Amino acid sequence: MSGPAADAPVVELRRFSKWYGDVVAVADLSFELLPGVTGLLGPNGAGKTTTLKAICGLLHPSQGEVLLFGRPIQHDPMLYRAIGVVPDGDRLYPRLTVRSYVRLHAELQGLADAGAAADRAIAEVDMGPLADRRLKGLSKGERQRTKVAGAIVHQPSLLVLDEPMTGMDPGQRARFIELVRLIGSAGVTVLVSSHILAEVERLASQILVLVSGRLAASGDYHAIRDLMADQPRTVMVKVDDARRLAAGLIALPSTVSVELDGDALRARTRSVESFATALPRLARDQGATLREVRTTDESLEQVFRYLVSRR
Amino acid sequence: MSKSLRLLRFSLGQLLAGRRLVIVVVLVALPLVLPAVFASGADVDPATFTLDLFRQLVLPVLLPVVALTFSTSSLGSELRDGTVTNLLLKPIPRPAVLGAKYLAAVLASLLVLLPAEVVGHVVAARGLGSTDLLAGMLLATVVGTVAYCALGVLLSLLMARALLVGLAYALLWEGAVVSVAPSASSLSIRGYTEGVLAAVLHGGGLGLDTRLGPVSATVLAAVVTVAALALAVRRLERMDIP
Numbered sequence: 001m002s003g004p005a006a007d008a009p010v011v012e013l014r015r016f017s018k019w020y021g022d023v024v025a026v027a028d029l030s031f032e033l034l035p036g037v038t039g040l041l042g043p044n045g046a047g048k049t050t051t052l053k054a055i056c057g058l059l060h061p062s063q064g065e066v067l068l069f070g071r072p073i074q075h076d077p078m079l080y081r082a083i084g085v086v087p088d089g090d091r092l093y094p095r096l097t098v099r100s101y102v103r104l105h106a107e108l109q110g111l112a113d114a115g116a117a118a119d120r121a122i123a124e125v126d127m128g129p130l131a132d133r134r135l136k137g138l139s140k141g142e143r144q145r146t147k148v149a150g151a152i153v154h155q156p157s158l159l160v161l162d163e164p165m166t167g168m169d170p171g172q173r174a175r176f177i178e179l180v181r182l183i184g185s186a187g188v189t190v191l192v193s194s195h196i197l198a199e200v201e202r203l204a205s206q207i208l209v210l211v212s213g214r215l216a217a218s219g220d221y222h223a224i225r226d227l228m229a230d231q232p233r234t235v236m237v238k239v240d241d242a243r244r245l246a247a248g249l250i251a252l253p254s255t256v257s258v259e260l261d262g263d264a265l266r267a268r269t270r271s272v273e274s275f276a277t278a279l280p281r282l283a284r285d286q287g288a289t290l291r292e293v294r295t296t297d298e299s300l301e302q303v304f305r306y307l308v309s310r311r
Numbered sequence: 312m313s314k315s316l317r318l319l320r321f322s323l324g325q326l327l328a329g330r331r332l333v334i335v336v337v338l339v340a341l342p343l344v345l346p347a348v349f350a351s352g353a354d355v356d357p358a359t360f361t362l363d364l365f366r367q368l369v370l371p372v373l374l375p376v377v378a379l380t381f382s383t384s385s386l387g388s389e390l391r392d393g394t395v396t397n398l399l400l401k402p403i404p405r406p407a408v409l410g411a412k413y414l415a416a417v418l419a420s421l422l423v424l425l426p427a428e429v430v431g432h433v434v435a436a437r438g439l440g441s442t443d444l445l446a447g448m449l450l451a452t453v454v455g456t457v458a459y460c461a462l463g464v465l466l467s468l469l470m471a472r473a474l475l476v477g478l479a480y481a482l483l484w485e486g487a488v489v490s491v492a493p494s495a496s497s498l499s500i501r502g503y504t505e506g507v508l509a510a511v512l513h514g515g516g517l518g519l520d521t522r523l524g525p526v527s528a529t530v531l532a533a534v535v536t537v538a539a540l541a542l543a544v545r546r547l548e549r550m551d552i553p
Contacts, residue, residue, distance in 0.1 A: 060551060077404050079402075080400055080402040093397070107314070108314055108401040
């Protein structure tokens, strides 16, 4: 393998477009990635997975170029020595154990001591106690962590993660975020996709926002978040006495509107943070029991669309 | 161990994992060995019996079914369930990945077919019997497996129902069309295997009339195999992986 070009960006997309028949998945996308963690944020169907697959060489651009270390990956499979990928979906061999799956990755990377590399990667994702369990018996979060171990077993200089925290519990997420930040701080270029704003906030300082296949915003997370903060977000709350809680919520200064929907209510707020702080207090004061609280994807999509409209 | 060899070993293990191997072995061995057991006690010429069994059961049914089953699932099942990304996102050229998957299908098929044929032959002949017949059957099986597997791998890259289409080719085209239009045997893998079998048997005194001569059969089998693999490589290199 000839070494990566020293001055080339790790990843460079030049007017990359991908379409399937009449359907445009990604249009005219250009950006560069340098070492550190970058979040790829966007609602479902925004083109995140298409973009990541093109970067990994699984999809051919319909137009434009995708370069890794200055070269198109389709012409140079040896570039995969420097790349680790956690793709979307399950994509595991159910009969293999965690150890044999990660070891397979190490061996196909051509590592001299595949067993030791596999054990190290398994330990990094906290899967040591489950190393000899078959993959088909693991939870979704455990399988995700196994995929991550397979992706980092050869210590790549580019790590591509497509919705990696799907199925992980809060504790696993916290440890995973810590691991990704550690990898990023060691000089590895990490690109991680998510449709959850709070997830990306904890992972990455730089973000790319994709909406409907186009780059809606890019740069420092906090600057983009300030833009997003201008727009109301919708929070869905399931509670045993929605009507009484709604009366309390509408009195909050950040609340724009509240709609009742059976045992649930939908509140539009200018500040999810202040809403999240006030909600438990209100519920406690009124003796109400909260059953579910979540921001809706649709509202996030509205925020993304707002970003597009500002460009 | 090289990466390609590791991939071949892994792919072979995947094909033969679990109960699949037991099921395929039983399905192949029973129709070959059981008639041979009964024939060995009857007043029939073992060589003629074995040759008939091979031409009427192995070549038209067992060989294509086994080879197409393994070859369409070798790469095709990984494409369908997405696990192929574990292999393609590695520093291994795609032609080498395809080659390992193809060889795994060939080896798995031969691992099932050849022992069953040998056992059936030995039981029917109550001993080694005609070595020319045995050599002809084994060589024809190898040639047929190599060609059917190339076709199966190609079909699995082109369509979702590759096994169905492959079996339709083997059972309908080769079984029905070729029997009423013998000139179509130049487009029949079964025709090539019979040509190879006839070439070996001719030297051993067992006559077998086939439309294709040994040279034509061998050349055509090689051309079909190489062409199918070349098209499969081209397809794998150009396709988007879901």
